[in-house]
Amino acid sequence: MRLAIIGECMVELSNSENDLYHLGFGGDTLNTAVYYSRCGGDAEYVTALSDDILSKKMLQQWQAEGVGTQHVKIMPNTVPGLYLIENDDGGERHFHYWRTHSPARYLLDNFPRVLDELNEYDAIFLSGITLSLYSSDTRKMLCDFLQYFRGRGGLVIFDNNYRPRNWSSVSEASAAFNEIMHIADLALLSMEDEIALHGEHSMPNCLARWLKSGATEVVIKNGAEGVLAGNTTDSFKVAVPTVVKPVDTTAAGDSFNGAFLASKARGQSLAMCVRAGQYCAAQVIMHKGAIVPRDVNLIEGAA
Ligand code: ADP
Numbered sequence: 001m002r003l004a005i006i007g008e009c010m011v012e013l014s015n016s017e018n019d020l021y022h023l024g025f026g027g028d029t030l031n032t033a034v035y036y037s038r039c040g041g042d043a044e045y046v047t048a049l050s051d052d053i054l055s056k057k058m059l060q061q062w063q064a065e066g067v068g069t070q071h072v073k074i075m076p077n078t079v080p081g082l083y084l085i086e087n088d089d090g091g092e093r094h095f096h097y098w099r100t101h102s103p104a105r106y107l108l109d110n111f112p113r114v115l116d117e118l119n120e121y122d123a124i125f126l127s128g129i130t131l132s133l134y135s136s137d138t139r140k141m142l143c144d145f146l147q148y149f150r151g152r153g154g155l156v157i158f159d160n161n162y163r164p165r166n167w168s169s170v171s172e173a174s175a176a177f178n179e180i181m182h183i184a185d186l187a188l189l190s191m192e193d194e195i196a197l198h199g200e201h202s203m204p205n206c207l208a209r210w211l212k213s214g215a216t217e218v219v220i221k222n223g224a225e226g227v228l229a230g231n232t233t234d235s236f237k238v239a240v241p242t243v244v245k246p247v248d249t250t251a252a253g254d255s256f257n258g259a260f261l262a263s264k265a266r267g268q269s270l271a272m273c274v275r276a277g278q279y280c281a282a283q284v285i286m287h288k289g290a291i292v293p294r295d296v297n298l299i300e301g302a303a
Helices: 028-038 053-064 103-110 114-120 128-132 136-151 170-181 191-198 203-212 252-265 270-284
Strands: 003-006 010-017 020-026 043-046 082-087 093-098 123-127 155-159 186-190 217-221 227-231 235-238
Touching: 003 028, 020 028, 020 053, 028 043, 028 053, 028 123, 028 128, 028 252, 103 114, 103 136, 114 136, 123 128, 123 136, 123 252, 128 170, 136 155, 136 170, 155 252, 170 191, 186 191, 186 203, 186 252, 191 203, 191 217, 203 217, 203 227, 217 252, 217 270, 227 270, 235 270, 252 270
Parallel strands: 003 043, 003 123, 010 082, 123 155, 155 186, 186 217
Antiparallel strands: 010 020, 082 093, 217 227, 227 235
């Protein structure tokens, strides 16, 4: 499955101690691309960066992970998005963002032909955070393209990652999510985010809503509570095989997606894809940071 993943990766400054910060890179869709690649998948990351030193480092790091960068567009004289993670006295993490004018937001406006380039892929993955990067007109252009892409047999994959602060209002977010709900084939959802945006309180209702809107496969992730998965003919719950005590839950859902999709690319059943996602996510949350060390085994039985 040739997969293109659209989104934004940012510079990450974390773990402040005596005002010293660790430099890293992060973003939900990039995390998914990395875990997809680590689990054997072949993905291209689609975004815009600057030509500065940090953007160059990001590109090198993605390439070292086996994530393709041929559709990454460069906007000279800009700066990439940045966020800072601060731990308060209680250990709670707080995020501060500098991303209002990051290049990724201008990808589709400045390089509209990138969408033509995506026609050659079997599948396109994007998230609610991806949608939040663009103006409503640009979002419409993207959704029109995705509709067309699906119409000609492409697979549109969506993760509902909802970050209220990325949207000017709940109604703006709600309209955008409702539109993509009618376009996505495969929905990899976080129950927590469905609750936050729609006030959804039942996993079966959520599954039914997405299937009715046109999705053909839906997976609802609900932390340690397990997964509800379904397609047009069947639905089933999958308990988390081994509940672990997380060290850091960052990228739980993103890594689930990466392993799930790599399993799907190998032609495995929905149940096996879920199982692969659960295994990978459980390994990831037992380590600090979104991207865990490379020697962590992410595929069950492969160690
Ligand atoms: P998201 O980050 O999208 O909200 P979840 O919090 O639902 O995603 O977590 C994604 C996956 O991570 C879950 O479906 C589950 O497989 C795994 N997971 C989360 N918490 C635990 C845990 N305590 N033990 C084992 N696996 C977990």
